Amino acid sequence: MPGPQTPPRLDGSRRKGLIIVHTGNGKGKTTAALGLALRAVGHGWRVLMVQFIKGNWPYGEMDAAKRLAPELTIKPMGEGFTWDTKNPERDAAKARECWEFGVSGARSGEYQLVIFDEINYALAYGYLPLDEVLAFLKTKPESLHVILTGRDAPKELIDAADTVTEMREVKHAFAQGVKAQKGIEF
Numbered sequence: 001m002p003g004p005q006t007p008p009r010l011d012g013s014r015r016k017g018l019i020i021v022h023t024g025n026g027k028g029k030t031t032a033a034l035g036l037a038l039r040a041v042g043h044g045w046r047v048l049m050v051q052f053i054k055g056n057w058p059y060g061e062m063d064a065a066k067r068l069a070p071e072l073t074i075k076p077m078g079e080g081f082t083w084d085t086k087n088p089e090r091d092a093a094k095a096r097e098c099w100e101f102g103v104s105g106a107r108s109g110e111y112q113l114v115i116f117d118e119i120n121y122a123l124a125y126g127y128l129p130l131d132e133v134l135a136f137l138k139t140k141p142e143s144l145h146v147i148l149t150g151r152d153a154p155k156e157l158i159d160a161a162d163t164v165t166e167m168r169e170v171k172h173a174f175a176q177g178v179k180a181q182k183g184i185e186f
């Protein structure tokens, strides 16, 4: 008889779609999500990453995704960093567009993994209601894996998730005045 500490056994043939959160102030939230995407593509899965902040300027991951097409799709739907915004209504509309694109991808059955990159910023700025995100997570296709990234993940999101990793900054080159570098930051 398994005791109360024994983790439930998963039948190897049945996938449990996980809710994974990457949060914290240290570097690695988006890149860890890309690492999982790379792993998933290796199994022939289809992966969709929607990006709430990154826009249409050259990012290494965008060009890498083209090489991993059609398995990997990265959809940059942002326009930069929201704290510089002159137009919060527009940013809110962009965040909604990004959210709805990701949700429809998630519900389409086309993907095994969907990544909402920097969604926590959209939540923190009130561009997206947390309840809507939680409702989606409750009703998502069972076998679909979802990753949500960004600093300051709300407690309710952490509670709803299966796997949560907090990247903690021990050091960052930025503090020495090193600017964002190609291949490392973008």
Ligand code: ATP
Binding pocket: 025, 026, 027, 028, 029, 030, 031, 032, 118, 149, 150, 151, 167, 169, 172, 174, 175, 180, 184, 185, 186
């Ligand atoms: P990465 O995309 O490198 O995995 P991230 O997703 O964890 O980073 P974000 O909060 O999305 O980090 O940060 C956006 C940008 O800021 C990235 O270019 C990232 O490398 C950089 N960055 C991340 N953490 C720090 C930090 N502690 N100090 C300064 N810059 C950081």
Ligand code: MG
Binding pocket: 029, 030, 031, 118, 149, 150
């Ligand atoms: Mg990031």
